[in-house]
Amino acid sequence: MTDLSAPRPLPELPLHGLAACPECDLLMHKPVLALGEQAQCPRCDYELFTHRPQVLGRSLALVLAALLLYIPANFLPILRLNLLGNSTRDTMWGGVLSLYNSGMQSVALVVFLCSMAIPLLKLLCQLLVLLSIRWRVGRTYGLLLYRIYHHLRDWGMLEVYLLGILVAIVKLMDIADLSLGIGLGCFIGLIVVQIWLEVSMSPQQIWLALSEEDGYAGD
Ligand SMILES: [Zn+2]
Known part of the structure; x- marks a missing residue:
């Protein structure tokens, strides 16, 4: 009779080419696509x-578009507010300064990090990773930057701020004369381009391209 409590050697599995599902942890062989x-x-x-086809070219175009939208999204007026004869123009950067000057320095720091600094760092990491693949230089730094990008992903919260802006617009519409600024259009454009970039920049193709010594074989 077999003793079930006795330790048994594990079957030898080929570890190369295995992948775990990030959602349910199912371990399986990597398919060739x-x-x-x-x-x-x-x-x-x-x-x-x-x-995905043409990952590198599309992702580079989207990163550059996002970087171009970043400056007007943060420094051009999101709203023009006219209340009792007082007219103000509100920008994302102006909001951070207002919070800081009204004594809420910690809130201003969080808003600055999550709405301005981290989204910019994410875009710069993506740009440098794509350029290191395109020019075939600095793959070690590319791998490091891509890891940093994955850690930063959860901290960029532009969608949350857009929701906050929309709620503020709806609430202020009844008590003040509001007009939407070009900064809001750029901000929405930036979010759309970033989502498009997330979809286009296939992570496994980027990891593969960064770990290859002899060039990019993703397209
Ligand atoms: Zn699964």
């Missing part, structure tokens, strides 16, 4: 891998 194909987790349907 053709251009445009997707691989989903067989247990929870999470999209594991996608082989």
Whole structure:
């Protein structure tokens, strides 16, 4: 009779080429995908891998577009407010300064980090990672920057601030004369481009390109 309590050697599994589903931890062999194909987790349907065409060119174009939108989104007026004869123009940067000057320094710091500094750092990390792949230089730094980008992803909260701006607009509409500024259009454009970039910049293709010594084979 077999003693079930006795320790048994683990079966030898080939570790190379295994992938774990980030949602349900199912361990499986990495599929080999053709251009445009997707691989989903067989247990929870999470999209594991996608082989997207022209990842590098599209992502570079989107990063540059986002960087161009970043400055007007933060420094041009989001709202023009006319209340009892007083007219003000509010920008994202002006909001941070107002919070700081009214004694809420810690809130101003959080707003500055989450709405301005971290989104900019994320974009710069993405740009440098893509340039290191395109020019085939500094892959070690590229890997480090891509890791930093993944840590920063959870801290950039532009969507939350857009929601806050929209709530403020709805509440102020009844008590003041409001007009929307060009900064709001750029801010919405920045969020749309960033979401598009997240979808286009297939992580497994970027990791693969960064770890390859002989060049980019993603497209
Ligand atoms: Zn899964």
